[in-house]
Amino acid sequence: GENVEQHPSTLSVQEGDSAVIKCTYSDSASNYFPWYKQELGKGPQLIIDIRSNVGEKKDQRIAVTLNKTAKHFSLHITETQPEDSAVYFCAASNAGTSYGKLTFGQGTILTVHP
């Protein structure tokens, strides 16, 4: 089955700096890669996703890049703000054969210091 590794496990940055979280996956058939933000006491919130036919996607201060050859994808947050502090999870799925089944990375605790 699919295995997703996520790094780093914790990340501390100053407000205004950039943050990068990286994930690798094992199943070359995976074709959908979402990122979730989970605040304390809440369910995960989908913040951005990318499909395997695209190399990069951007939404305001967040962007995701995908390298299918190397089987890794990354989340980039620019101009970080204290409200970006949360746990971030990457995930992977093969929407063709395992419809909707997400395999999650271990999570990254992001702390943005004012």
Added chain:
Amino acid sequence: SAVISQKPSRDICQRGTSLTIQCQVDSQVTMMFWYRQQPGQSLTLIATANQGSEATYESGFVIDKFPISRPNLTFSTLTVSNMSPEDSSIYLCSVVTGGNPYEQYFGPGTRLTVT
């Protein structure tokens, strides 16, 4: 997206008892899932809740321990049976709507503590 609610939001239960968690969506969805998030850990898929038929369980999860129902396209329940302290976790339902077959949205979760 869809608005997803779960009941209860949290509960403290004694070992040996069972708890049923409800997941309600404000619109019809194509797929519903149940995940477990152990303390400080990532999310693990328990099962896919199939409308009108038995749920599809992932390796390591069995129907006797986690019976699931999905009577219609907007509602599902997960029961945690014969609980032990190891069942203390956050249980989350998620949905895939018909609008976008890829995007999956999560409910707020049910925080369960077993004493």
